Amino acid sequence: MESAENITLYIQDQMYEFFEKNQLPIFLFHTISKKVVAYNSAFLQKTAHYKHLVSIWTANYSSENTPSTFVEHSKNKFQLLSSNLGEDLLLIQIIELTQSPAGGGKLTSKQDVLNQKKNSSKAFDFFKEKVETAFLKVFEIAPLGFVFTDADFKVLWSNEKSHQLLGRSSLSQSSFVDAILVDNIDEFWCRVKENKKASTPVSSSFSIKNIKSGTDLFIKCTALANPVGDEGAEGFIFLLEDETEKTNFSQEIKTKSLELNQINHELDKFLYSVSHNIRGPIASLEGLLKVIEISDLNAVNQLKHHLRLNLRLLNSFVHDISNVATNIHTxxxxxxxxxxxxxxxxxxxxxxxxxxxxxxxxxxxxxxxxxxxxxxxxxxxxxxxxxxxxxxxxxxxxxxxxxxxxxxxxxxxxxxxxxxxxxxxxxxxxxxxxxxxxxxxxxxxxxxxxxxxxxxxxxxxxxxxxxxxxxxxxxxxxxxxxxx
Missing domain, CATH: 3.30.565.10 (Histidine kinase-like ATPase, C-terminal domain)
Known part of the structure; x- marks a missing residue:
């Protein structure tokens, strides 16, 4: 695995596997020429059964067709699902909604099958060329960063989103370990290497510094084992997801929650203290009034000072509470x-x-x-x-x-x-x-x-x-x- 060509070959192989070994009948349609350019094995096994069906669909095709079309043929109903692969190429899957008559749809001779396969093989070269462009296009426009590396984390290919996250114009041929500029995540790299032959994803979240803008981003990095190129060659696909906004939002919620708890604590304390500060002077006034009722004139004159003091305290407290309310609402x-x-x-x-x-x-x-x-x-x-x-x-x-x-x-x-x-x-x-x-x-x-x-x-x-x-x-x- 020495270049990004291994990656595109790997993608082509995976698409060929999907196309050729799929149990559903599939054909490829070129929208400009309006011709079928390839059939898969499931289609070729019952060519006669599907051939007229395809001709009906092709005759009625237009660029405004929906991804799903229903066609009736020989008392059977079919659903044709189309996927745009780019470069004027459609992949059509045929789903039979009713069973065909017994024995219907068999090929008349083995030679017909061989001829169909020969034509399909030639057409599939055209298909593979188109698929390479289509899939790389998907990786480029994806909202995630994609980085393909070899077994030693040397970058073979990376998309534009990964360059934006890291603040680099290119990652090609550089070490991905050095590119993310994060200390103390040795355990992550060890776990990735240990899982290089396994399909289990390895994930870690950490803060990185964008070297272009100087801003800190919180990234979730997921590594997948990615066998590419010749047999025995190994590598990895790294997915980079920007979780900065989500992390900041979560932290903001946590901060607001702590602030709310503090406010509730202060409110509880405030209400308790208000009742205590009002109750004290009122209780003192009640006690003084009872003493006055049983005292002589000289004693009453001596108690005036205490009455005045408690009234002053109560008035002062009410005044302070009023100031709090005024400050908040005015x-x-x-x-x-x-x-x-x-x-x-x-x-x-x-x-x-x-x-x-x-x-x-x-x-x-x-x-x-x-x-x-x-x-x-x-x-x-x-x-x-x-x-x-x-x-x-x-x-x-x-x-x-x-x-x-x-x-x-x-x-x-x-x-x-x-x-x-x-x-x-x-x-x-x-x-x-x-x-x-x-x-x-x-x-x-x-x-x-x-x-x-x-x-x-x-x-x-x-x-x-x-x-x-x-x-x-x-x-x-x-x-x-x-x-x-």
């Missing part, structure tokens, strides 16, 4: 915002809520503006400032809050720095988790930083937190200069 509305005015107003609001006069350092120009959603940005800044007030260090004389802003061509950087209790290193990785409380001093519901980051994402921003335990915390928020 469209972003971009407007021009004066950042100084927004920060100053929020700090004044926080001082009133917490009844605390923090030291404010607003390093923001009075006329500094940016384009964003004012409602969402206010929620983000309020969430950060709320943490600064809530986790202030009572051992320090004053709560100091510093707000800075800077800008480059891509984003605004807003920094809020406080001198509070800071964040311990071991809890920093989880501070953005929903319902996570990072300190025993927390009286909130664990949704603050999670909500703040999610709302910031909605307006195209990101954030990170830097902190030193017991010293300071710095929240850095990045907002796009051009959010559209």
């Amino acid at each position: 469209h972003v509305k971009y407007k021009e915002i004066n950042l100084y005015d927004m920060v100053d107003e929020l700090l004044l609001f926080m001082n009133n809520i917490y009844e605390l006069n923090a030291v404010k350092k607003i390093n923001v120009p009075y006329d500094y503006t940016l384009i964003s959603d004012p409602d969402r940005l206010a929620i983000v800044l309020k969430g950060i400032l709320k943490n600064s007030y809530q986790y202030r260090d009572i051992g320090k004389n004053n709560l100091i809050i510093e707000v800075n802003v800077s800008k480059n061509e891509d984003f605004h950087l807003i920094e809020i720095v406080d001198n509070g209790i800071g964040i311990k290193d071991e809890v920093k990785p989880r501070i953005f988790d929903m319902f996570y409380r990072g300190t025993e001093l927390s009286t909130g519901n664990g949704m603050g930083l999670h909500n703040t980051r999610e709302i910031l994402k909605k307006i195209g921003g990101t954030m990170n937190i830097e902190s030193r335990d017991r010293l300071w915390t710095k929240a850095k928020m990045y907002l796009p200069v051009d959010p559209n």
